[in-house]
Amino acid sequence: MGVSRRNYILMMGSSKRRSCCSSSRSSSWLVMLVLQLLVLMFQLVAFMGLHQGVEAQGSWEIVQNNAGIASMHTAVTNYGTVVLLDRTDIGPSQLPLPDGVCRNDANDESSTVDCTAHSAIFDPVSGTIRPLFIQTDTWCSSGQFDADGTLVQTGGDNDGFSKIRTFSPCAADGDCNWVETTTPLQNGRWYATNQRLPDGTQVVVGGRSTSTLEYVPANGAPVFLDLISNANDAQNDNLYPYVHLLPNNQLFIFANRDSILFDWTTNSVVGNLPTIPGEPRNYPSAGSSAMLPLSGFNGWTDPEILVCGGSTYGAFLNVAAELPASISCGRIAPLSATPAWAMEDMPLRRNMGDMVLLPDRTVLILNGAANGAQGWGNAQNPVLTPVLYTSTAAVGTRFQSLTATQIPRVYHSTANLLPDGRVLVAGSNTHQFYTLTGDLPTELRIEAFSPPYLSGNQPSINNPPSTFPYGSTYDFSISGGNPDLIEINMLSAPYTTHSFSQGQRLLQLQTTVPVEDFFGAYTVTATAPPSAVIAPSAYYMLFAVSQGIPSQASWVQVGNN
Structure with missing residues (x-):
């Protein structure tokens, strides 16, 4: 040379x-x-x-070598801490409760006296874990944050079937813990989905052998939905239905391969959408779904729903782990005059994949397997390579394969966006109890994936707001990055479980042309979403994004509180 x-x-x-x-x-x-x-x-x-x-393909790091529990449900709080949650009827975990604290439960199917934790609060910066105490079984339950940052958690199995629990977050060194409420669900729910609504309530949809939806707090009797009935589906591919709040105040509800528009204010189905081609998409066939980013630049109109992956029918019913996963994605504009699914193929077959909306308005798809379905021992050939989906790119160029992890994440794994732009990946347990040996052992390590955008020069917000009332404007002072290519984007903090992030939402705010000041920074005026229909009141991660590179997020409470 x-x-x-x-x-x-x-x-x-x-x-x-x-x-x-x-x-x-x-x-x-x-x-x-x-x-x-x-x-x-x-x-x-x-x-x-x-x-x-x-x-530029991203990088992986282990941020906790032994969390003590395999997180089946994961949520990031407005303190930047992370709630980890597993089922209780699983026998002892690897994380002990404080001295003298034990869970006594005569109904427990494994350990009537258990002195180990099945929930924890994790600090992704320091890597510290603090055990949390939870009494009733949260196996395959659902959840969502309320406007004040309280995590509301619903249902589960056994003594948790009709339970509502709450968790008011705190810093990692605080003393917050789970509270078991005395008000039960009207219908017990196992494998249901929650979505926060504009009126401050949550709708809880479906569940195994539960063909209704209801509201928390209760608002009338439960409503029957034929879409989530098990009557015509021996495999029950309608569990953990995909529920998205659309900007016209209707709900998009998807189960198996079909979807509806539902008016939650009148409790009525107002539209039936075309059947998506290909395989079943919900648990246990386990695809994933996300509503693509909404934008203030087009008046918050034209929502699109993305559904990717799934399993060959029969992979769960016949425990046929060799059957291939789906390779296809479907994309639909449910409010268009003639809605139709536009299909395209992923680079890899995948079920049990997790979709994470990133602050640059791309979609990260990671975790899962190439064969089989969800369930204990029902999957083979873990998919280690994440892919990035760019919804604004031309068909045929939307997918990019990224750096592979070395840790398989299959059944009962999660992925959540962190305020620093990384993606926290936890869990994976394809066994009835904790099994720390074999090809797919119970996974207690927690990783963080740094997407490609974290290799660039990050901008920073000099004056982040703490609150952002609906329809208001705010002058953001931003340093770094390219002032000609700046966005202000807000992302909700979802409750992630079983390949679906409940309540996940990305909002691109309408902004003015940047104006440079005497100190080299520049000011961008952004307008808050107009109402709770666009942004249900809650804490959001707010990012400045320059040329696709995000800042560190600030937590902002959106609404008129």
């Missing part, structure tokens, strides 16, 4: 012996040397570019 030391000496020696020769020969030698140096520079630039290309 370039001129060797020996050749350089020979060239110099040759030039000295021929110093009497013509100046044209000397010029030729100089030209050759310059060309060699140019080659060296070109090769160096090419090498640096290749190296940057490798870094």
Whole structure:
């Protein structure tokens, strides 16, 4: 690569012996040397570019080698801490409760006296874990944050079937803990989905052998939905239905391969949407879904829903772990005059994948397996490679494969966006009890994935607001990044379980042209969402994004509280 030391000496020696020769020969030698140096520079630039290309695929790090529990349900609080939650009827975990604290439960199917934790609060910055006490079984339950940041958690199995629990977050070194309320659900729910509504309540949809939806706090009797009935589905591929609040105040509800528009103010189905082609998409076939980002620049209209992955029918019913997972994604605009599914293929087959909306308005899809379905021992061939989906790119160019992890994450794994732009990945337990050996052991390690955008120069918000009333404007002072390519984006903190992030939402705020100040920073005026229909009142992570590179998020409470 370039001129060797020996050749350089020979060239110099040759030039000295021929110093009497013509100046044209000397010029030729100089030209050759310059060309060699140019080659060296070109090769160096090419090498640096290749190296940057490798870094640009993202990176993984283990942030906790032993969390003590395999998190089946995960949620990020407005303190930046992370709630980890597993089932209780699983026998002892690897995380002890404080001395003298034990769970006594005569109904427990495994340990009537259990002195280990099945929930914890985790600090992703320091890596510290504090055990939390929870009494009733949260196996395959559901949840969502309220406007004040309280996590409301509903249902489960056994003695948790009709239970409502709350968790008011605190810092990692605080003393917050779970509270078991005395008001039960009207219908017991196992494998249900929660969605926060504009009026401050939560709708809880479906569950195994539960073909209704209800509201928490209760608001009338439960409402029957044929969409989530088990009558026509022996495999019950309608569990953990995908529920999204649309900007026209209707709910998009998807189960198995069908979906409806539901008016929660009148408790009525107002539209039936086309059947998505391909395989079953909900638990236990286990695809995933996200509503693509909404934008203030188009008046918060034209929502689109993305559904990816799933399993061949029968993979769960017949415990046929060799059957292939789905490779397809469907995308639909449910409020268009003629809604239809636009189909495209992922780079890899995947079930049990988790979709995470990223602050640059892309969708990260990670975790899962290429064969089988959800359930104990029902999956094979873990998919280690995440993919990035860019909804604004042309068809055929929307997917990008990223750096693979070394840790399989299959049944009962989760993925959640952190305020620093990383994605926290936890859990994976394909066994009835904790099994720490074998090909797919119970996974107690917690990882963080740094998406490609974290390799760039991050902007920063100098004056983050703490509250953001509906329809108000705010002047953000931003340092770093490119002022000509700046966005202000808000993301909710969902409750993630079983390949679906309940309540996940990304809002691109309408902004003005940046104005530079005397100190090198610049001001961008952003307008808050107009109402709770667009942004149900809650804490959101607020990012400044420059050329696709996000700042550290600030927590902002959106609404008129």
